[in-house]
Amino acid sequence: MDLIVLGANHRTAPAAIRDDIQMGPAEMGTFYAYLQENRDLLREVAILSTCNRTEFYGLVKDRVVADHALREAIYFHKGVSHLSNGKYTYSWTGRDTVRHLFRVAAGLDSLMVGEAQILGQVRDAFVTADQYRATGPLLTRLFNTAVHVGKRARTETEIGRGTVSVAYAAVEMAQKVFDRLERHPVLVIGAGETGALAARHFADAHPKALTVVNRTFERARELARELGGKARPWEELDEALVEARVVVTATGSREAVIDVRRMEGVLKRSAQGPKVLVDISNPRNIHPRVGDLDRVFLYDLDALESIAEQNRARRRKEIPKVEGIVAEEVDRFQAWFESLEMVPVIRALRGRFHEIAEKELERQVKNFHPSDREALHAYTRSLLNKLLHQPTTRIRGVESSSPHGIHKLVAIQELFELDLEAYRKGRDEEEEGQEKDTS
Amino acid sequence: MLPVLQLLNVLLPLGYLLAVLAYLLVFLGSPDWVRRWATPVTAGVAGAHLVYLALCTLEFEHVPVANAWEGFTFIAFSMTVVYLALEWRWKNQATGVFLLVPVLFFQILSSAFVTHSREVDEILRSPLFGVHVTAALLGYVAFSVAAVYGAMFVLLYRELKKHRVGLIFQRLPNLETLSRLNMGAVLLGWIGLTLAIVWGSVWAGELTSAGQLPGPFYTDPKFILTVLLWGLYGITLGGRFFLRWPNRQLAYLSMLAFVLMVGSSLAVNLLIPSFHQFS
Numbered sequence: 072m073d074l075i076v077l078g079a080n081h082r083t084a085p086a087a088i089r090d091d092i093q094m095g096p097a098e099m100g101t102f103y104a105y106l107q108e109n110r111d112l113l114r115e116v117a118i119l120s121t122c123n124r125t126e127f128y129g130l131v132k133d134r135v136v137a138d139h140a141l142r143e144a145i146y147f148h149k150g151v152s153h154l155s156n157g158k159y160t161y162s163w164t165g166r167d168t169v170r171h172l173f174r175v176a177a178g179l180d181s182l183m184v185g186e187a188q189i190l191g192q193v194r195d196a197f198v199t200a201d202q203y204r205a206t207g208p209l210l211t212r213l214f215n216t217a218v219h220v221g222k223r224a225r226t227e228t229e230i231g232r233g234t235v236s237v238a239y240a241a242v243e244m245a246q247k248v249f250d251r252l253e254r255h256p257v258l259v260i261g262a263g264e265t266g267a268l269a270a271r272h273f274a275d276a277h278p279k280a281l282t283v284v285n286r287t288f289e290r291a292r293e294l295a296r297e298l299g300g301k302a303r304p305w306e307e308l309d310e311a312l313v314e315a316r317v318v319v320t321a322t323g324s325r326e327a328v329i330d331v332r333r334m335e336g337v338l339k340r341s342a343q344g345p346k347v348l349v350d351i352s353n354p355r356n357i358h359p360r361v362g363d364l365d366r367v368f369l370y371d372l373d374a375l376e377s378i379a380e381q382n383r384a385r386r387r388k389e390i391p392k393v394e395g396i397v398a399e400e401v402d403r404f405q406a407w408f409e410s411l412e413m414v415p416v417i418r419a420l421r422g423r424f425h426e427i428a429e430k431e432l433e434r435q436v437k438n439f440h441p442s443d444r445e446a447l448h449a450y451t452r453s454l455l456n457k458l459l460h461q462p463t464t465r466i467r468g469v470e471s472s473s474p475h476g477i478h479k480l481v482a483i484q485e486l487f488e489l490d491l492e493a494y495r496k497g498r499d500e501e502e503e504g505q506e507k508d509t510s
Numbered sequence: 511m512l513p514v515l516q517l518l519n520v521l522l523p524l525g526y527l528l529a530v531l532a533y534l535l536v537f538l539g540s541p542d543w544v545r546r547w548a549t550p551v552t553a554g555v556a557g558a559h560l561v562y563l564a565l566c567t568l569e570f571e572h573v574p575v576a577n578a579w580e581g582f583t584f585i586a587f588s589m590t591v592v593y594l595a596l597e598w599r600w601k602n603q604a605t606g607v608f609l610l611v612p613v614l615f616f617q618i619l620s621s622a623f624v625t626h627s628r629e630v631d632e633i634l635r636s637p638l639f640g641v642h643v644t645a646a647l648l649g650y651v652a653f654s655v656a657a658v659y660g661a662m663f664v665l666l667y668r669e670l671k672k673h674r675v676g677l678i679f680q681r682l683p684n685l686e687t688l689s690r691l692n693m694g695a696v697l698l699g700w701i702g703l704t705l706a707i708v709w710g711s712v713w714a715g716e717l718t719s720a721g722q723l724p725g726p727f728y729t730d731p732k733f734i735l736t737v738l739l740w741g742l743y744g745i746t747l748g749g750r751f752f753l754r755w756p757n758r759q760l761a762y763l764s765m766l767a768f769v770l771m772v773g774s775s776l777a778v779n780l781l782i783p784s785f786h787q788f789s
Contacts, residue, residue, distance in 0.1 A: 227542060229539065229680070232680060233675055233680070244670065246684065247666075247670060247679060247684050247685065248670060248684060248685045248686065249684060249685075249686050250684055250686040250687050250690070343754040343756075343757075344686070344757070345685065345686075345757070362671070365756050365758065366756050366757075366758075368670050368671065370673065374673040377673055378673055378675050381674070381675045381676070382675060
């Protein structure tokens with residue numbers, strides 16, 4: 072019984088190949104149905120498919136055979152042979168598989184380190200696999216732990232802090248100036264492609280009002296309609312500037328639309344409080360000296376890029392901390408995984424019963440005559456052996472590589488609160504002691 | 511009881527120093543265990559501080575506000591309680607280091623110079639004194655908190671102007687919130703100080719008529735400095751609500767007023783004789 076992952080991502084395969092092997096919801100159904108028919112090869116399976124990666128996680132009996140079968144299945148279903156050799160792919164087994172998924176969930180394997188979307192995609196991948204009944208106790212635990220790792224990485228470190236997208240950096244800066252953007256009006260000057268993109272980002276933050284001003288009024292009206300805002304003619308620009316708290320400029324003008332004199336006039340007529348100006352046009356629409364005015368926070372493309380880069384650098388610094396979390400969780404998962412073997416479970420179960428019996432004997436032994444004590448011990452041992460004979464035989468018969476068998480082993484551990492790690496340690500110490508005695 | 515009081519007098523600044531260090535580490539992105547322990551440690555120090563104040567009251571038979579040094583320890587305690595309440599309300603530990611530094615400063619001053627005495631002026635036993643002092647302390651605590659928020663505002667303002675998204679940007683609340691807290695605290699402090707001045711003046715007038723004060727209360731240096739301070743904070747509020755002064759200037763003004771408040775308190779208590787010293 073082994074865990075494997077086979078996949079291709081942004082590091083190993085170009086976009087065209089990733090597109091070829093990416094799986095949509097409809098394809099997933101047929102693919103999972105096909106894998107169900109090969110349950111003897113892949114006991115459990117889950118597919119994580121995004122624009123940057125397509126990965127197959129599986130619990131297999133023979134990893135070489137399973138790897139081959141998976142590659143064939145992909146060829147058969149997608150009609151592409153990219154994965155038939157190892158050129159664009161990677162495959163890991165055992166502990167490396169666990170580590171890989173945990174790194175993916177933590178955002179360490181993403182194109183933009185720490186991006187948040189991948190965590191939801193990992194969760195969705197498991198839910199989909201579960202819907203097709205392709206998962207079992209092992210992948211359930213693996214994916215649940217992966218989601219837990221992703222959450223830990225984002226709460227305990229700053230891997231996910233600060234935007235790394237230039238387009239969104241403007242919104243982040245505005246949110247650091249204002250308590251709630253919902254209380255403040257936003258003005259977008261320019262209704263071209265860039266203006267529309269910035270306007271959409273701000274519209275997502277639900278400002279109090281969103282106004283679009285453009286030299287061609289009709290285009291302003293179209294964009295405003297799309298975003299649920301209002302349009303104003305170019306002649307009313309000063310009025311709109313007075314009312315707005317956040318101003319985004321993205322026109323094709325070769326000259327500054329807002330200069331110091333205009334802004335000073337606007338500030339005199341505006342309500343108290345700051346204004347955030349975002350200039351994402353090239354050449355710039357806002358004169359750089361406007362940024363020196365009191366109450367004005369000006370961000371042009373260079374400033375936004377510098378902000379995004381600072382955030383990227385901070386995220387990179389957090390990587391060792393996140394790797395630490397991943398390593399810790401991999402160890403924990405591995406310990407659990409290894410506990411799904413029969414022998415340690417039997418050993419722990421017997422140890423637990425003997426421990427209880429020893430304690431009880433210790434308490435009761437004083438009530439017996441010294442001559443009867445040896446007989447009492449013998450009787451207790453015999454009783455325990457008889458009681459444990461049947462469960463031990465049954466556990467030996469469990470097929471520990473099947474999902475059903477894993478369920479049984481997990482249930483036994485939970486039912487009797489078995490601490491396999493403690494028993495393992497105890498056994499190791501015992502063996503060490505014996506070795507010393509012999510030497 | 512005296513040895514316990516002396517011990518607490520030494521331990522309190524050390525406790526606050528520990529709290530400041532813990533919150534500094536939290537601000538710098540400390541490991542989880544520091545974050546978990548920072549609040550309980552500070553609450554523990556505040557608890558010990560409460561015990562200290564209670565023991566002082568029992569031992570010296572008056573609430574320990576008879577002089578500025580006793581007042582400072584009261585302010586330190588009140589600011590800690592205010593901070594813990596704010597942390598609980600916001601679920602944000604990042605501002606702790608900023609608010610606890612002045613607490614440490616006040617407590618060090620108090621621990622270094624405080625002298626307690628059972629022999630206090632009869633005035634201190636009057637219930638009118640309690641109202642006067644409570645209002646004045648409320649004012650001072652609020653002004654101290656306002657100065658801290660003012661400093662945070664100025665720091666974040668600079669970071670935003672310079673397009674820097676470092677620790678200050680990451681940890682502090684947004685500019686609008688800081689400005690609101692800054693001005694809110696100034697308003698609260700000004701109301702407290704107004705009440706203290708009006709109440710104190712009426713009461714001092716009566717005491718002067720009864721011949722219990724050495725001279726007219728309005729010639730007392732502490733009274734004059736307090737009124738000047740009240741005026742400065744009043745101008746700050748006027749600038750905010752009527753003249754629409756920029757928030758940054760208001761933040762600077764609240765910080766300046768705080769420095770004058772501490773400076774004048776020290777000057778009056780150390781250098782100039784005043785009827786405001788009762789012990």
